[in-house]
Amino acid sequence: MGKYVDLHVIPRPDDAQSCERMAELLRTANYTTVGLTVATGLLKDRITFVRRIFEERGVSTALRADFKPTSRTELLRLLRRFRNLYDVVAVQCLNQQVATVSCRDRRVDLVFFDIANRNLRFSHTFARLLRGAVEFNLVSDLTAQDDPWVFSRFRKAIMVAREHHVNVVLSSGARNYEMVRSPFQISALAMSLGLGHEESIKGVSSIPSAIVTQNRKKRSPQYVEEGVKIVVPSVP
Amino acid sequence: MVRRYIRVKIVCDHKLTNEQFHEILDNASRRYFGQLGVSRIDPRIVRFDAESLEAIVSCESSAAHEFESALSLITSYAEAPISLLVLRVSGTVKGAARGRK
Numbered sequence: 001m002g003k004y005v006d007l008h009v010i011p012r013p014d015d016a017q018s019c020e021r022m023a024e025l026l027r028t029a030n031y032t033t034v035g036l037t038v039a040t041g042l043l044k045d046r047i048t049f050v051r052r053i054f055e056e057r058g059v060s061t062a063l064r065a066d067f068k069p070t071s072r073t074e075l076l077r078l079l080r081r082f083r084n085l086y087d088v089v090a091v092q093c094l095n096q097q098v099a100t101v102s103c104r105d106r107r108v109d110l111v112f113f114d115i116a117n118r119n120l121r122f123s124h125t126f127a128r129l130l131r132g133a134v135e136f137n138l139v140s141d142l143t144a145q146d147d148p149w150v151f152s153r154f155r156k157a158i159m160v161a162r163e164h165h166v167n168v169v170l171s172s173g174a175r176n177y178e179m180v181r182s183p184f185q186i187s188a189l190a191m192s193l194g195l196g197h198e199e200s201i202k203g204v205s206s207i208p209s210a211i212v213t214q215n216r217k218k219r220s221p222q223y224v225e226e227g228v229k230i231v232v233p234s235v236p
Numbered sequence: 237m238v239r240r241y242i243r244v245k246i247v248c249d250h251k252l253t254n255e256q257f258h259e260i261l262d263n264a265s266r267r268y269f270g271q272l273g274v275s276r277i278d279p280r281i282v283r284f285d286a287e288s289l290e291a292i293v294s295c296e297s298s299a300a301h302e303f304e305s306a307l308s309l310i311t312s313y314a315e316a317p318i319s320l321l322v323l324r325v326s327g328t329v330k331g332a333a334r335g336r337k
Contacts, residue, residue, distance in 0.1 A: 188308065
């Protein structure tokens with residue numbers, strides 16, 4: 001069985017029952033790791049409580065923060081303050097300026113675009129700048145909108161991503177247990193929208209998994225910088 | 237014609253009948269892929285367990301990912317929330333049923 005990861009799961013920390021149902025379904029759907037998106041102001045106890053619900057059901061968790069900055073300055077301030085506290089940092093691009101900086105900044109793991117926003121989409125310019133990965137929240141975006149053009153916009157964004165060989169992360173963006181889908185379904189959705197078979201499988205397995213592993217390594221106390229880590233000599 | 241067998245879990249809070257489930261599958265395939273798409277997908281129910289809310293459905297092998305996409309986009313039936321979770325995809329009914337409790 002592969003190691004499947006859904007990096008965008010948004011549980012309601014105040015609703016334990018919904019979190020439990022969500023965790024059970026994620027486990028049934030064969031996910032090994034999920035990216036729990038929590039508000040940056042959420043109390044530590046509450047985060048631990050939600051994480052425990054998922055981990056007790058056999059789903060490993062990675063803490064994720066979603067930033068929605070409106071300007072470059074705000075984005076840089078958020079990254080300075082919160083980067084070290086989260087396993088995964090994602091930026092929802094609301095305007096051109098924020099999208100350019102977040103695609104270029106290596107502290108940003110994922111960028112995603114509001115599919116309903118007709119003025120800003122994942123274009124060739126952003127694909128060329130992108131250092132992290134682009135995320136497509138297939139389930140939440142495709143089921144929330146009644147607009148048939150959403151499919152067309154996804155197709156275009158996927159074509160751009162394929163052309164520039166950028167890393168694509170496929171997530172559900174599930175806000176409740178009814179939006180949980182299995183990795184097979186998410187990869188099938190991406191294939192229907194034009195992504196290749198191999199890329200779509202990587203999008204729910206190796207690419208998100210690598211992001212989590214790399215960031216956990218960076219957050220460990222032994223890590224100094226790329227290629228440098230503290231090695232404690234063993235006592236003879 | 238080669239077929240794929242898909243084991244699905246139905247996530248909903250009420251009971252469903254075989255006919256209702258058939259209607260759900262048919263509507264979803266028709267909505268997202270049209271009449272021509274339905275004829276290409278050719279969805280069928282192989283097994284349906286109303287108690288455990290699990291089913292094995294089949295489709296044409298060449299249109300398996302389209303069918304899975306249609307299953308993913310189901311969100312409601314008769315104004316009640318419902319979703320389908322694909323648990324296993326196989327080339328045989330036995331393979332699809334494997335690991336079932």
